[in-house]
Amino acid sequence: MRKFGIAILGFLLIVSVSKAQRSMDKIAGVVGSSIILQSDIEMQYAQYLVQGGQPNPGIKCQVMQNLLTQKILAQQAVIDSVTVKEDEVDNEIDRKMRSMMQRAGGQDRLEQFLGRSVIQYKDEIRNEIRESMVADRMRGKITEKISVTPQDVKSFYDKIPKDSLPSYNKEVEIGEIAFNPTLTxxxxxxxxxxxxxxxxxxxxxxxxxxxxxxxxxxxxxxxxxxxxxxxxxxxxxxxxxxxxxxxxxxxxxxxxxxxxxxxxxxxxxxxxxxxxxxxxxxMPQITQASLDRAKLKADSVYTLLTKNKQVDFSSAAAYYSDDKDTKYNGGMMLNAENVQTRSTFIPTDKLDPQMALVVDTMKVGEVSKPVLYTGQDTKKSYRLLMLKSVTDAHKANLNQDFPKLKEVAYGDKLNRTVSAWFEKKRKETFIRIDAEYQQCDQLKKWVVEPQTAAVVKP
CATH class of the missing domain: 3.10.50.40 (Chitinase A; domain 3)
Incomplete structure (x- = not known):
């Protein structure tokens, strides 16, 4: 109930800022021919609080910097003919509204909070959403040709002071085949x-x-x-x-x-x-009989894998597993904190405790006997686990950690490319920041005098 109350209070804070937006007409910043209103900053600060952030006026400095970069990117997008389709904007607005309706408790309640219809509100935020999407696409264009070669990774690694090399915890690669109990x-x-x-x-x-x-x-x-x-x-x-x-x-x-x-x-x-x-x-309740049937099936597949050896683990996972997230990945579990890279290396301190207990007793290449597993949703299933590899805790090195170092090197190159692009554009674009934000450390370099900068007109 406490979390629910905080969410509602935060939501009301966002809505109150939204209602006040038209009356709060202070111009906090100017970028080329675009303006940033104080209400734009207050709205994003309110969203930060709703997401669990602690009250911190300094966050508004970061919000202002983000809005400045968004305006520059959006203006360059006009020059480079970078656009988004209207149906893409529609989809993003619909996604945002679904989230807001869920948080408010339905469309009627949301409209009561907003003081206007959802249709009206969607129309009001359309330009803001479009600009944000265009800016993201422009950022992608700036970095679309960036890649790192093995030599780039080595050069990046060699420049890291040896006493500053990252440390990696013990990691494992684990395959699983899940057998969910089903009712007749x-x-x-x-x-x-x-x-x-x-x-x-x-x-x-x-x-x-x-x-x-x-x-x-x-x-x-x-x-x-x-x-x-x-x-x-x-x-x-x-x-x-x-x-x-x-x-x-x-x-x-x-x-x-x-x-x-x-x-x-x-x-x-x-x-x-x-x-x-x-x-x-x-909701049907799982019976002991259905659990027994799941275990019987798990026992049969275990026999196929370990005694008869009639099938390999990857093929067995694809054919028998009830886990949709792993069955088409050779049964291999992905690092939940690094899903985008589809890394199968999982730090042991991030493993589910039930799995960690089993894996800790296994040898590389071994398949466990069926284990009764209870998920976060309290649903029970039987699992076969396979320990594919173990990497002990160590300082980063090229032999063991090339994929990780490649990712870090890519991120570094990405950041340097974007920073260089913005440094050049800041010097070419007229930028004015209200005195309230000129005290922000990260914004002191953003002010460009009118006589040295061009006013970018879309």
Missing amino acids: KEEKEVYKEKAEALRERVKKGEDFGTLARLYSQDPGSAPDGGDLGFADRTTFVKEFSAMAFKLKAGEISPVFETDFGFHFLQVIERRGEQVHVRHILI
Whole structure:
């Protein structure tokens, strides 16, 4: 409840800044022919607080610097004909609005906070969103040809003082094959019948919201009477969306199944490509029999891998595993903190404690016996683990850490290229910063006198 309260207070802070934006007309900065309003800075500072940041006026200096760079990039984008399509802007606005509606508790509540309709607000933020997207694309163009060769990596490594080389913790590469317990049609039937009985009670006149509060197992919507607010097709899983968007306002769906369980829903209102629905969810509970069946399957695959050796681990993962995130990756788990690089090297201190206990007793190349695993969502499954490699804690070196060092070298080259580009553009562009922000250390070099700079006109 405390986190929820903080989120609402933060959201109200953002909204209050938004409402005050037109009255707060102080110009905090000028970049070429563009201006930065004080309200722009206050809005982003409020968003920083909502995301859990501690009150710190110095953050406004960083916000101002970010806005200055965004304006320069956007103005250069006009010169270089770098654009974004309107449907891309639409998609980004829709994504932003979905997040805001979720935080506010639905479209109606959001509109109450904003003091205007979502359609009006989307129109107001359109230019800001477009400029941000154009700036990001322009930054990408500046760096699109950057690459690092093995020689670049070596040169970068050689320049690092030996006493400043990064240290890497012990890392492991782990493969997994997951076996999720599944219920038979007969085992599921009792849960489907419970949903059917609740649906009949609604049809006979009992209040949908009251029954949802009492019986729905969706923790997010049950306290609100099953109300999910307004959402578009991309918000729900496909089976739910298909049902929600084919019904008319007031209609109640039949009971249907998704990965979450058995639902039935009622459409409250339709607005174009958005629908306002409420639902009741009954979630089937895993039985000991279903767990036993999962273990039996895991035991069979373990035998194939270790005794009969009829299949390799990668092929077994692709064929048998129920984990969608790893089965098409040879079963290999990815470093959750470095997913973009798809690194399979995971620091042991970042491993799930359940897996760490098993892996600590294994030898490289060994496959574990089936292990009962409980996920963060409390769902149980059996896993086979395979220890592919172990790298002990050490100081960085080219032989062991070339991929990591290549990534760092690339980032360094990227930053130097962007910094050089901005240094040149700052000297060519008229920039004026309000006295309040001229005291910021990171902004002291940004002020360019009018007689030495050109006013960039889009």
